[in-house]
Amino acid sequence: MFAKIRRRLLLSYLIVLSLILGGFAIAVRIVFTYSLYKQQTQKLAALAQFAAANVEFENGRIKIDNYLRQNKLLTNHQGLHWFDTQGNLIVKKGSDTFDLSIPLTEGEQVNTIDKNRIQSVTLPIIRKNSKQTIGYVRASQSLEEFDETLKKLDLGLCGGIFVALIISSVGGVWLTRQAMQPIEKSFARLKQFTADASHELRSPLMAIKSNAGVALKYPAGMRETDAEKFQAISSATNQMTRLTEDLLFLARHDHVPSHSRETVNLSAILENLVQLYQPQAIAKQIHLKSHLMEKLYLLGDTNQITRLFTNIIQNAIYYTPSEGTVEIIASRSAADILVNIQDTGVGIATKDLENIFERFWRADKSRSHNSGGSGLGLAIAQAIAQKHGGLITVTSQLEIGSIFTVHLPAIPLNQC
Incomplete structure (x- = not known):
């Protein structure tokens, strides 16, 4: 039980940590991308301004001085293009990878050419004297390095998150154990108290039951009303005895020694239980049927396995109205025995x-009747199944019925 809680705590902790780290990584990536892109845009704008400022206009034509080295532009994966006012290319320098068919638009833009992203900044060339626009210059740069930097950043962030989660999971296991220790100790003390109290209640309950039984056996001189009171005392004592026995079992079921297990013939147990409860079913006008496969064997405690199915069958008969049906179907797969008790x-x-396997739990409608039981029958059945490496599942619909399925590990046929 506590192992499941520890796993849920650890999973919740890792999910929350993943969300925090993921949000942090997204924020870092957004800020870094914006800063890097803005920085690159500013560099291109500065390059375009420099190229525009050093243009001369002679005889109605733009003259480009050879002040920018071709190899420097190539090294930086950059290119410069000068255009006249009609958008016709005059001169180009730098990389040849930039397609000249990019529309000439003043300002910053990003275009994709042959799967390569190209960023460009276009500025007007203004004549100093007349302030007249005499052409345009476009500075371009491949975003390949920019994208590669972002890929490395993504890889680093993802790797960092992965490593952080691994380290956190190790630390989380230790933290959840530390957090659960006081709870486990308190639960252990509570179980011990329940076991001790149930054990100590046996003797006084037995004394009350014995004296009430003697009084009812020799009613001479007893008034009729007194006999009714003693009968009520005896009935209440029986109910309290069953409750203490159930509590004692639940408090101690985890400590059943493994060497007490033996080969259990489940087919025989179910057949005996069907015969045992057939008169009760007939009295209530319920059809109790069974379809049992032969040679269903498992390792376990015969008394506990019998109690498991007794609780479920009693439960099915009690909550099935007259003319209803309770059917027990037992079969096996390669490694498991499956027993369906459907009503x-x-x-x-x-x-x-x-909630139906919780101790003392009763549903508002279907379990609200005063059955005289302790409310621990299904909890005990589930505890026994889990102790034997199995599990009980249930499907149900209101006013239609329920199917309890018991899964238990089977002994291989060649070992039976």
């Missing part, structure tokens, strides 16, 4: 299914 009873609401 046409009052059923259980879907929202209540996850």
Whole structure:
């Protein structure tokens, strides 16, 4: 039980940490991308301004001085293009990878050419004297290095998150154990108290039951009303005895020694239980049927396995109305034994299914009747199944019925 809680705590912790780290990584990437892109845009704008400022206009034509080295532009994966006012190319320098068909648009833009992203900044060339626009200059640069830098950043962030989660999972295991220790100790003390109290209650309950039984056996001189009171005392004592026995079992079921297990013939147990409860079913006008596969063997405690199915069958008969049906179907797969106990009873609401194996729990409608039971029958059945490496599942619909499925590990056929 606590192992499951520890796993849920650890999973919740890792999910929250993943969301925090993921949000942090996204924020870092956005800020870094914006800063890097803005920095590159500013560099291109500065290059375009420099190229525009050093243009001369002679005889109605733009003259480009050879002040920018071709190899420097190539090294930086940059290119410069000068255009006249009609958008016709005059001179180009730098990389030849930039397609000249890019529309001449003043300002900053990004275009994709042959799967390569190209960033460009276009500025007007203004004549100093007349302030007249005499052409345009476009500075371009490949975003390949920019994208590669972002890929490295993504790889680093993802790798950092992965490593952080691994380290955190190791630390989380230790933290959850530390956090659960006080709870486990308190639960252990509570179980011990329950076991001790249940054990100590046995003797006084037995004394009350014995004296009430003697009084009822020799009613001479006893008034009729007194006999009714003693009968009520005896009935209440029986109910309290069953409750203490159930509590004692639940408090101690984790400590059943493994060497007490033996080969259990489940087919024989189920057949005996069907015969045992057939008179009760007939008295209530319920059809109790069974379809049992032969040679269903498992390792376990015969008394506990018998108690497991007794609780479920009693439960099915009690909550099935007259003319209803209770059917027991037992089969096996390669490694498991499957036993379905299905009834046409009052059923259980879907929202209540996850609670039916809780101790003392009763549904508002289908379990609200005063059955005289302790409310621990299904909890005990589930505890026994889990102790034997199995599990009980249930499906149900209101006013239609329920199907309890018991999964238990089977002994291989060649070992039976």
